[in-house]
Amino acid sequence: MDELVEKIKKIFAEEKLELLIGYTKGTLPLRATPIFIESADDADKLIFDFTCHNNLAKYLLDEKKRGGDIRKVGIIAKGCDARAVVQLVVEGQFEREKVVIIGVPCEGVIDPGKLRKELSGREIKNFEINGDRTTLLGNGFELELDMSELFSDSCLSCRYPNAPQYDYFIGEPAEPIGVRNEYTSVDEFEKKSPDERWTYFEREYSKCIRCYACRNACPFCYCEECFVDRSTPRWTGKGNDLSDTIIFHIVRVLHTAGRCVDCGACAAACPLNIDIRMLGKRVEKEVKERFGFTAGLDFETQPAMATFNENDKEEFIM
């Protein structure tokens, strides 16, 4: 942590940063929270560890919305977050010169929803870490778990723990934690029958309360007016009717197709623990296999859904 703080102070001076977006300790055990620092003096508040699950790239767009001159922004970036920053630059949403990507090695982050699920609604007061295992301590109970049971599903199949593009990198690059292959969960799921899959999605999405935490946590949902907020035409109802809700989720996946970096921010933000990622992950696989594109790896390649190839496969066309 001291290395982080020291380096950030140097970067503030070297790059003449006007804003740094990072993480600081949260108010609940095992939680971190985003922090916005405007002076190197506040760098002592910064942390980076497995509690830092939020995707900070999203806040670059808030900086844009602020109006006035865009400040030079430093951003602490795990692998997925850095890919999001790169993709945002490629999409023309932020100028390359205005963002300083500070890569940090990530070995997985905790999904607060998974933690809530494991605790069955109880809350912890403290925790201990012993290598790969953690002991969660609450009022009158103790629970020992493998850390990987708390990590976001995105982390379990992560291939890019380190920023593929960065201006600075603090620490030694991390190895992917490699619990699962990238598309294992999607491949396993696809073996089920269509009706079984539909039942699964209906069950998951019926929990949805349309809070849009998933949408708002995503760096790529930056439309000034989201399609769900349109009233002329009203694309989908506002309430929690199941059909309307499913439309929202399908269309959000279509809109983020070829842009999603599987940071898991959507699933982590969901207050009801819905499996938000499953559909998007399958589409991500399709984009990779069909169009050979993976989001956020470099500043040159155009996003898959913004271009085309005359020889794209069209076996599905009658």
Add this chain to the structure above:
Amino acid sequence: MEMDTYKLQKGNLGRFLQKLGEEFAVYAPVKSDGVVAFVELMPGQESALDFPRTHKPPKDVFYPQTEVMFGYDKDGMHSVEYKGKPIALFGTRPCDAKSFLLLERVFIDPKYEDPYWAARRNNALVFSLACNDPLPSCFCNWLDGGPFSNTGSDVLITDIGDAYLLEPISENGERFLSSADLLQISTGKDIEKAQNAKERAESSMGAPPKLDSLKASLDALWDSPLWDEVSSKCLGCAACTYSCPTCYCFDIQDESRRGKGVRIRLWDTCQFPPFTKEGSGHNPRPTQKHRLRQRFMHKFSYFVEKEGEFGCVGCGRCVSLCPVNIDIRGFINEVLKTAQGQ
């Protein structure tokens, strides 16, 4: 008149609920796929009473997220009223029970009674379950509440280990319990156990800050940079408002097809930009700072002005569920500290 406290052996809970279901539509917390919510208990379904605090508050039992107000077609309007059995809400927590009283200030005004709320709420019986183990994020005791508070309940249930104590709080509660089967009168020892549980629970929560000056402090801090700071990380989602037992804002929309349609009331939230967007395109709450300020001011200042008490029951759901860990408790402390410093 001194009302007896009744005792129900835990083994009899299933049958008790079944009997309750003969007269009432019983809503109890049910676990489904890791999420516990208040749903109508089907015969044979088990309720998850040991679940400390549901993700979604039970307000949707009286005030559904999507509710049809009436239908219309070429023959006219067809009203759709709740015509089910009176509702028995079983296993709600004291914070949620209190929230109904706050919601009532809005939905049952002397001049205007919301018929949709009233149809479900009238004749309902609220059985609250006291919290033996308040969660670290709970702060009901900051707001004149407590883990064993009986405000808003018809019956207060205490888990004393092998049995539940059922204490009638209201006349309706007493009327129901005095004629219910499967109940015994609790002994002095039982009541002592309940009292011990109460003291243990209350002391586990720590001393609350005094909020007497909170409204005045907030009112004085309208232009403070505190708002910029707390709202800078806010995503502007509705995780807090939709999981809040005292949030009540709604939108009304019509859905029509070929000469037939319905008018629907749906939950809405002041945290979404279109909430205050006007026809001209102007938005009086243009940034997330404005919207977050609105939420906190509403709970701790505007509601106080209109109704004489805070519009928050300290359930802690917003604290636990906020994706970016915005902690309203921390903010309240910050406000009190800043106001004192001024």
Add this chain to the structure above:
Amino acid sequence: MKDFEPKIMTFLCNWCSYAGADLAGVSRIQYPPNTRVIRVPCSGRVNPLFILKCLQDGYAGVLVSGCHPGDCHYISGNYVARRKFAILKTALEFMGIEPGRVQFSWVSAGEGEKFSQVISKVTESVKVLGPARKLVKSTNSFVSSGKVD
């Protein structure tokens, strides 16, 4: 399903497929009457939301037809559409929506016969699938938007 007559929504691009459909008509080629046609300037105009709204409304099938690759009146509209449709089809089928419900074709202005064949094929496959159930919106008994009448 024997007596089931599905309603199918068809989006035809103005320059190729709509003209092809018109040719089928003036050539008196018979094809099943189940589809409703919406003319769009280009297959690239078709927003996946249109297709989803149709399914929500109870249409048993949706067909989108455009110019052959290389022949788009707007040069590249159908190329862009092709990528969109591939992703849409992947998403819908992964979710469990029956593959025959949402289909895509290239029909040129001179392919009246092909158009009728495409319509016949789609109608047949949708008939076999039966009425749409999965995405259909059914708020309550007052709104028959779940059934297309």
